[in-house]
Amino acid sequence: MNFLSISKKYYLESVFTPTKSAKLNYIERPEIEISVTRALKIPGNQVILYGHSGGGKTTLIRNILEKQKRNYIVTSCIIGTTVNELIINAFDKLNPYYTSESNYKSSYKISSTLKASYFKIESNLSTETSEEVSHRQVRVLPVQLTFERLANFLGAAECVWVIEDFHKVDDTEKQKLSDIMKAFIDIANDYEKVKIVAIGAVASAREVVSYSPDIKLRIAEIPVPLLNENEIREIITNGSRLLNVSFEENLIRDTIFYSNSLGSLTHQLCYSHCEQMGIEKTSRKNIKIGNNVLKKSIEGYVSQKSDTFQQKLDRALKQRKAKFENVKLILSAVIHLKKDEVTYNEILNKIKQWEPEYPQSNLTVYLKPLTTNENEEILRHDENSGKYSFSDPFFKAFCAMALERIEGEQTIEINIKELISRLESIIGERK
Numbered sequence: 001m002n003f004l005s006i007s008k009k010y011y012l013e014s015v016f017t018p019t020k021s022a023k024l025n026y027i028e029r030p031e032i033e034i035s036v037t038r039a040l041k042i043p044g045n046q047v048i049l050y051g052h053s054g055g056g057k058t059t060l061i062r063n064i065l066e067k068q069k070r071n072y073i074v075t076s077c078i079i080g081t082t083v084n085e086l087i088i089n090a091f092d093k094l095n096p097y098y099t100s101e102s103n104y105k106s107s108y109k110i111s112s113t114l115k116a117s118y119f120k121i122e123s124n125l126s127t128e129t130s131e132e133v134s135h136r137q138v139r140v141l142p143v144q145l146t147f148e149r150l151a152n153f154l155g156a157a158e159c160v161w162v163i164e165d166f167h168k169v170d171d172t173e174k175q176k177l178s179d180i181m182k183a184f185i186d187i188a189n190d191y192e193k194v195k196i197v198a199i200g201a202v203a204s205a206r207e208v209v210s211y212s213p214d215i216k217l218r219i220a221e222i223p224v225p226l227l228n229e230n231e232i233r234e235i236i237t238n239g240s241r242l243l244n245v246s247f248e249e250n251l252i253r254d255t256i257f258y259s260n261s262l263g264s265l266t267h268q269l270c271y272s273h274c275e276q277m278g279i280e281k282t283s284r285k286n287i288k289i290g291n292n293v294l295k296k297s298i299e300g301y302v303s304q305k306s307d308t309f310q311q312k313l314d315r316a317l318k319q320r321k322a323k324f325e326n327v328k329l330i331l332s333a334v335i336h337l338k339k340d341e342v343t344y345n346e347i348l349n350k351i352k353q354w355e356p357e358y359p360q361s362n363l364t365v366y367l368k369p370l371t372t373n374e375n376e377e378i379l380r381h382d383e384n385s386g387k388y389s390f391s392d393p394f395f396k397a398f399c400a401m402a403l404e405r406i407e408g409e410q411t412i413e414i415n416i417k418e419l420i421s422r423l424e425s426i427i428g429e430r431k
Ligand SMILES: Nc1ncnc2c1ncn2[C@@H]1O[C@H](COP(=O)(O)OP(=O)(O)O)[C@@H](O)[C@H]1O
Pocket: 017, 018, 019, 020, 021, 022, 025, 026, 027, 028, 029, 051, 052, 053, 054, 055, 056, 057, 058, 059, 060, 227, 235, 262, 263, 264, 267
């Protein structure tokens, strides 16, 4: 243990960050950082990062941009976000860069003409009325604010534009997104540092690029894999060093096991392990933490998540009778196979044991959406092995109980205490 790390005090919530990008306890991922850094360096190159939810895309790009001292703004998409909204949002976020040139990591100089043009558009935007689009108030994009113009504004501020969750943009808008990327490729002749980094769900990269073959060559599509076991272990051990605690080896191993490659679960469980021991910040004396805290940490996570779990399952099941029946069968089959990962054929055979006439095409149709962002990746589909598994092992346990108790088309509310008492046997088969 080095002296420096003990002499500094860190708060628990800045070391273990289940709902935020890790900063202090960020674990470097050299291989992928090299490819992202290379892609960011080349002028005119646009970047798409894609991968499973929870794989660390947001955390990775933020840490790389900070390390490289790049200026950047982040715009997040929600379902139904239009490209016009993205442009306005980015324009708003640029305001501080136009108000002061001195506070930023990379220094830049904006001409007075460009500044004047920025503020003119800004005043138009604030006086312009909004219009109603599908029950939301949306600001009208001033005619002068084209995406080429936005690229100019960003370029002069030497700013990278991070667009989070672009897969949520409607298909009809994706063509425009592709046009915007083209504008950013072209603007590199004038401004070398400007570029878009678009972040999307697993297998979403093609959605944008496929529209225009001419821009394909200038776009680096980089997959971000889930955190591997060593990286998860490092989050645990590095965090414990920062707080001056020592987790017992079997607690570390179990925490890795239950995290199931999801960094947010690791951060959540470790936060809770420490909280139970009364650790709020770096401890003066090294404190040992044993495996006895695990049960409570799991219980805490499951009870905190119970409403979310219920909604997630309801969303996957409800709407139409056919969907309800099929999703119920598929999830039940994955659970009843009592294995961590299962193949398409295993699912099909299991369902056929219950319903011999079950059409295979139904499985194909209803399985896919369970693996996409539409259903928050209830099931993880590993493209290399072709196998399916539950992303969150605790949600699997929740489904195991909930699906047993469906009556008619109603899912019965799960009693969390009962779920917790059965948790071990329900998740146990993975060990
Ligand atoms: N390299 C890393 N080091 C430490 N924690 C990480 C790392 N990558 C991700 N995490 C943690 O994992 C969780 C999910 O990461 P996030 O970046 O939000 O994933 P994504 O954007 O791919 O959905 C967050 O709680 C984050 O703090």
